[in-house]
Amino acid sequence: MFDDGSKIVKLFGLSFNVGNCVAGLVTAIIVCAVLIWLSRNLQMKPTGKQNILEWIVDFTNGIVKSAIPSAQGSNYGLLAFLLFVFIFVANQLGLIIQFVIGDVTYIKSPTASPMTTLTLAFMVLVISHIAGVNRFGFKGYVKNTFLSPMPVLFPIKILEQFTNFITLALRLYGNIYAGEVLLKLVFQMAQSHGILTFIPAMPLEMIWQGFSVFIGAIQAYVFVTLAMVYISQKVEKEA
Amino acid sequence: MYSTFLLGDAGVQWGDFLFYLIMFIIMLLIVKHFAWGPVTKMMDKRATKISNDIDSAEKARKEAEGLAAKRQTALENSRTEAAGIIDRAKQNGEQQKASIVNAANEEVKTMKANAKKDIQQEKQDALSSVKNDVAELSIEIASKIIQKELTPESQKELVDSYIEGLGKQNGNR
Numbered sequence: 542m543f544d545d546g547s548k549i550v551k552l553f554g555l556s557f558n559v560g561n562c563v564a565g566l567v568t569a570i571i572v573c574a575v576l577i578w579l580s581r582n583l584q585m586k587p588t589g590k591q592n593i594l595e596w597i598v599d600f601t602n603g604i605v606k607s608a609i610p611s612a613q614g615s616n617y618g619l620l621a622f623l624l625f626v627f628i629f630v631a632n633q634l635g636l637i638i639q640f641v642i643g644d645v646t647y648i649k650s651p652t653a654s655p656m657t658t659l660t661l662a663f664m665v666l667v668i669s670h671i672a673g674v675n676r677f678g679f680k681g682y683v684k685n686t687f688l689s690p691m692p693v694l695f696p697i698k699i700l701e702q703f704t705n706f707i708t709l710a711l712r713l714y715g716n717i718y719a720g721e722v723l724l725k726l727v728f729q730m731a732q733s734h735g736i737l738t739f740i741p742a743m744p745l746e747m748i749w750q751g752f753s754v755f756i757g758a759i760q761a762y763v764f765v766t767l768a769m770v771y772i773s774q775k776v777e778k779e780a
Numbered sequence: 781m782y783s784t785f786l787l788g789d790a791g792v793q794w795g796d797f798l799f800y801l802i803m804f805i806i807m808l809l810i811v812k813h814f815a816w817g818p819v820t821k822m823m824d825k826r827a828t829k830i831s832n833d834i835d836s837a838e839k840a841r842k843e844a845e846g847l848a849a850k851r852q853t854a855l856e857n858s859r860t861e862a863a864g865i866i867d868r869a870k871q872n873g874e875q876q877k878a879s880i881v882n883a884a885n886e887e888v889k890t891m892k893a894n895a896k897k898d899i900q901q902e903k904q905d906a907l908s909s910v911k912n913d914v915a916e917l918s919i920e921i922a923s924k925i926i927q928k929e930l931t932p933e934s935q936k937e938l939v940d941s942y943i944e945g946l947g948k949q950n951g952n953r
Contacts, residue, residue, distance in 0.1 A: 553795075555793075555794050555795035555798065556793045556794065556795050557793060557795035557796060557799065558793045558795075558796050561793070561796050562795075562796060562799050565796075565799065565800055565803060566803065569803050569804075569806075569807050572807065572811070573807060573810050573811065573814075576811050576814070576815040576816075577810075577814045577815055579815065580814060580815035580818055580819055583818050583819065583822045584822075585822070585825070585826055585829065591819075594815065594819055595819060595823060598816075598819055598820065598823065618816075618820070619808065619811070619812055619816050620808075622811075622816060623804075623807060623808055623811050623816075627804070627807065651800075654796070656793050656796040656797060656800070657796070657800055659797070660796070660797050660800040660801055660804075661800070661804070663797075664801065664804065
């Protein structure tokens, strides 16, 4: 096994993973900068970069609409949009740069850490429950979320909240983390026996990077889709 | 390796949790203010504009249809009018032709009649002059015959005088 290069810093009694935080910050800055750049000089007739932005917005709005067909859906457009863009950029970041000084990795995919994905999933879950309470009131929310279609299913419904949360986070984490591990393993293989392994490892690495780009996009889509499905379970009346 | 798992030897990194939560919320606000808001506003504006444009296009299409119908009827009217004008012109031409021919016929008739009259006149004149001549001749002949039935002397005298007269006539010529 190899060292994952995490460095823990204690601050205000909280422990921070430096690599994770720096990578997350870099991702956030990239996302904000790109989105702000794309949204400059908006026009009625879209051209160039505005088309890209509008395509992404249309895409995530489509995800929201397919999960929450009622008028409620329009409230979650921004959440779905930002989740999608953030996770997509986070997934690709580790494929483009791995910034390592000494033993410490400073930049990698933030989504290759379970803390990141658990935070995002937690946020989605909390938002979904708040939305449910907002929509139906507390009584209606409990009835709609936990006691339908029949009260007997109550324990399973409670359990489902946790499995939803855990699977949503760990699916994303597992995919991206595995991708990065394999990239590192191929890299180690390339270094192991000089030119003999370097040459066959090159195309292997390239193929796997391409595949990881694909996986990163798919996982971003899956995360957003499931997040919207979980929200829709809380805000839509179950038939 | 182990610290990447949730319950590693360093414990749960709650700092990361808080960091991501706050960062995501800040990102949400920034993106909403700078990118999402303007873009969705623009898209909504475009949607309303497109629906308005479709409505106005529908209206314009209806108007154009009305105009086309009007133009069609006007065209038809003008066609019938043109046909009427041509018919009338033809009739006029026909009439004119007939009147010209009639006038010509008339003229020819009058000319013929005039010519006939003239000829008749000439003939009459010629006949009357011939009649006069004949009368004169017959009178002359009669006078000659009357003179001949006189005595031989007188007859001789008559002949002589006649010859003389002839001679005189010849002499005069």
